[in-house]
Amino acid sequence: MKPKAPKKQANAREAPAKPVSQGVAPDSELPIKEKKRFEIDIFRGWCKSCGICAAFCPRECIRLDENGSPYVEDADRCTGCGWCELHCPDFAISVHERKPKKVEPPED
Ligand code: SF4
Numbered sequence: 001m002k003p004k005a006p007k008k009q010a011n012a013r014e015a016p017a018k019p020v021s022q023g024v025a026p027d028s029e030l031p032i033k034e035k036k037r038f039e040i041d042i043f044r045g046w047c048k049s050c051g052i053c054a055a056f057c058p059r060e061c062i063r064l065d066e067n068g069s070p071y072v073e074d075a076d077r078c079t080g081c082g083w084c085e086l087h088c089p090d091f092a093i094s095v096h097e098r099k100p101k102k103v104e105p106p107e108d
Pocket residue numbers: 038040056057058059060061062077078079080081082083084085095
């Protein structure tokens with residue numbers, strides 16, 4: 001009977017065959033992640049212009065006009081945190097993610 005070859009022991013000092021990545025893929029291999037964008041709707045009929053939404057927005061997306069009514073200054077800054085919705089006493093503000101429009105390929 002032929003004797004079995006000894007199992008190869010892992011040697012800590014042995015150089016790895018391939019360079020070990022440090023868990024970070026090069027930029028060219030990373031998937032491009034689209035920034036989420038949000039839409040902010042203010043329901044004028046329910047809003048009593050208390051200004052809470054503007055006061056709580058950490059990104060200053062919502063401002064108040066000269067009458068104290070809120071308006072969306074810059075929805076692109078919105079992170080969708082929901083603080084404005086959460087603190088509005090009249091459920092007069094709604095934030096939802098803007099979905100990119102699907103572009104259908106042209107028919108032949
Ligand atoms: S969801 Fe957050 S960041 Fe967006 S408008 Fe409301 S409070 Fe501001």
